[in-house]
Amino acid sequence: MMLYIYYSPILLILVFLFFGIRIIRPTHRGLVERLGKYHKFAEPGFHWIIPIVDRMFQVNTTEQMVDAEPRTIITNDNLNVTVDAQVYFKINQDENNVKNSQYNVDDVKHQMVSLARTTLRNIIGTLSLKSANSERNKINKELYDTLMREASNWGVEIIRAELKQIEPPKDVQSTMNQVVKAENEKIAAIDFATAKETEADGQKRATIKHAEGVRTSRILHAEGEAEAIRLVNESANKYFVGNAQLLKRLETLENALDENTTIVVPSNSDLVNVIGDLAGVLPLNKTNTNQKT
Numbered sequence: 001m002m003l004y005i006y007y008s009p010i011l012l013i014l015v016f017l018f019f020g021i022r023i024i025r026p027t028h029r030g031l032v033e034r035l036g037k038y039h040k041f042a043e044p045g046f047h048w049i050i051p052i053v054d055r056m057f058q059v060n061t062t063e064q065m066v067d068a069e070p071r072t073i074i075t076n077d078n079l080n081v082t083v084d085a086q087v088y089f090k091i092n093q094d095e096n097n098v099k100n101s102q103y104n105v106d107d108v109k110h111q112m113v114s115l116a117r118t119t120l121r122n123i124i125g126t127l128s129l130k131s132a133n134s135e136r137n138k139i140n141k142e143l144y145d146t147l148m149r150e151a152s153n154w155g156v157e158i159i160r161a162e163l164k165q166i167e168p169p170k171d172v173q174s175t176m177n178q179v180v181k182a183e184n185e186k187i188a189a190i191d192f193a194t195a196k197e198t199e200a201d202g203q204k205r206a207t208i209k210h211a212e213g214v215r216t217s218r219i220l221h222a223e224g225e226a227e228a229i230r231l232v233n234e235s236a237n238k239y240f241v242g243n244a245q246l247l248k249r250l251e252t253l254e255n256a257l258d259e260n261t262t263i264v265v266p267s268n269s270d271l272v273n274v275i276g277d278l279a280g281v282l283p284l285n286k287t288n289t290n291q292k293t
Helices: 002-019 095-103 108-124 129-134 136-150 170-239 241-258 270-279 286-292
Strands: 021-024 028-034 037-042 045-048 054-060 064-067 071-074 080-091 156-167 264-266 282-284
Touching: 002 021, 021 028, 028 095, 037 095, 054 095, 064 108, 071 108, 080 095, 080 108, 080 136, 108 136, 108 156, 129 136, 136 156
Parallel strands: 264 282
Antiparallel strands: 021 045, 028 037, 028 054, 064 080, 071 080, 080 156
16 A cells, blocks of 8 residues: 555656657647647657646648539629639748648638639639630639738648639530530541642642643753754855855856856956866956956
């Protein structure tokens, strides 16, 4: 009995110490409150607090995701669309931001979801269905900017905000699918016509090139023939015209000799030296000419 009384205080002290032990992981930060007031900031590792007097609140500082959950929103063209979005955020690890995430907002995740829904309703309510589908990046940016601005005193950093889905009513979706199908068929028809036109242009150019080749070939051939004729003509004028004249003179002389006629030939004629003596042809001097006159 004495032993029990002796060791009881020690056991109580050990229990008291044990219940005050707190271990903080590297992914968390701690806020210690004493008697309901903020006392100190706790980094990762081993900590001891006074049981009952102190309380520690551990805050997750890793990246987290909240889903805004599908909600029906009316677009600017009065269509009901189902919209869902996801927001990725994290609480900054410094003391002030961790305190803000606990003391400036009741529940960060719940507040983030509510803010995302309200922001999406305001953004998409000003857009038509077609614009909402085609301007997703713009919607994401506006959602991100709004969340960053509104949550600036919550101690959080918005990593990104993304639209998860935008679904119109089923009948509208069916009509949109038909329109898309018709557009795709139109584009395919245009591409086919363009390909055929390109093929026809290629054939046309090939035909023109062939015709130009034939034309050039004929021109070159005709020019070659003309050049050949010119060269033959020049050769004839150069080598045969004088001989032909001489031959004509010889024929005249031969006829004259047959009739025993005296022929007067100019003294500078080449025929004088050739046949003068044989034919009895006398050179015509200026003195003789004057005497006859």
